[in-house]
Amino acid sequence: INALLDGKPRYEHMGVPRDLWEANDWDAINEVIRQRYIDMPLRDVAGMFFGIHGKLIERLNSMTVEDLLRPYSAYQPGSTWDAPILKWVRLNTFEHYAEHTLWMERIARKHDTSVANLLASIGGGWDTLNAYLDSLTEAQRTELADAGGWTVKDHVIHLAIWEDTMNALLEGQDALSAVGVDQETWDNDHPHGVNAVIHRRYQDLSWEQVQQKRGEIHDRLLAKVGALSNADLMRPHSDFDPGSTSSEPLLSYFAGNTFGHYAEHLPWIKAIAEAPPEDEPTTVADLLARIGQGWDEFNA
Incomplete structure (x- = not known):
């Protein structure tokens, strides 16, 4: 999302081949990401994650509701998607935290x-x-x-x-x-x-x-x-x-x-x-509050 808000192609920022990205093969995309970071120590992963999160919160604090309602294509070069950018912020923050929390709980219970x-x-x-x-x-x-x-x-x-x-x-x-x-x-x-x-x-x-x-x-x-x-x-x-x-x-x-x-x-x-x-949120503060709540629940 930081790359998206900076107007950079998301697949390039993630280090994913363009053809794989355009094929929407999410399992393959996620495996590329997993292999890239699989040997990174947990402390380094946590440091990177918190840094990314802090940058995103800082960026969102500088935006208006109107910014969040602008189409995806206004931020992503070459895209024709007209859904508001807010959708991707939600999907990749508090909704994504909740989705992965259940999978991590499943791993923890696997014994x-x-x-x-x-x-x-x-x-x-x-x-x-x-x-x-x-x-x-x-x-x-x-x-x-x-x-x-x-x-x-x-x-x-x-x-x-x-x-x-x-x-x-x-x-x-x-x-x-x-x-x-x-x-x-x-x-x-x-x-x-x-x-x-x-x-x-x-x-x-x-x-x-x-x-x-x-x-x-x-x-x-x-x-x-x-x-x-x-x-x-x-x-x-x-x-x-x-x-x-x-x-x-x-x-x-x-x-x-x-x-x-x-x-x-x-x-x-x-x-x-x-x-x-x-x-849609009524204010940027509302969006930040929901991200913050999801972030706290995820880290707890």
Whole structure:
């Protein structure tokens, strides 16, 4: 974001080949970054991170709300994107901190590979999500929407359908069976195209119908998980999906489709339910406060 605000190509600043950047291959881009810094001592990483953060806060303090609402293309040479620069500030600060916090927590918990711990993690995430959903009005759940047209209800059914892929997996089926997309869409437009299919298919359900469906899916999954052994959680994905060649343990798929997925979407759900008109801050101070809160929670 510092490079973006300085008008420098982001891919150059990050040391990523332009063709890789333009292909939007985020896994490959992130691997380039990981390899570049993998041998850097933690103290040096922390020093670099805090320095970058301080520079960004200083830069944002000098900006106005009007600056934040200028299009991305006004800052990035060669771009035609017209969404406000604010979107990228949010995505790469407090929303990004929250996203990675759950993955780091997952790594920290990895030593406990028991069914009991998995059920506790799923239950804790489920309760946290439901406590927030229960606090919302009907309008917040079903009428307010983000820039992409997603409501809170859309996020909730999205979480349920992906959770159901774990039911399918434990029944020896592939994820396509639960999601209901064709092989071509799965292979060539995953995850965005797949998520768009889910969004279109379920967007007309009422809140009550969504709640009923997700409850049934969740109860089925808890029963299936409870019947597993600790050893089952460490068996490779390919043992459960006949078409898979993945050697990743079954346990690693649960986080991304249950408690980790809930935590990933909760900030987006909150952004919809609590957003001011058009989801824009009223002042630069408001943006800085949200970045500061996310920064403090991340570092805690």
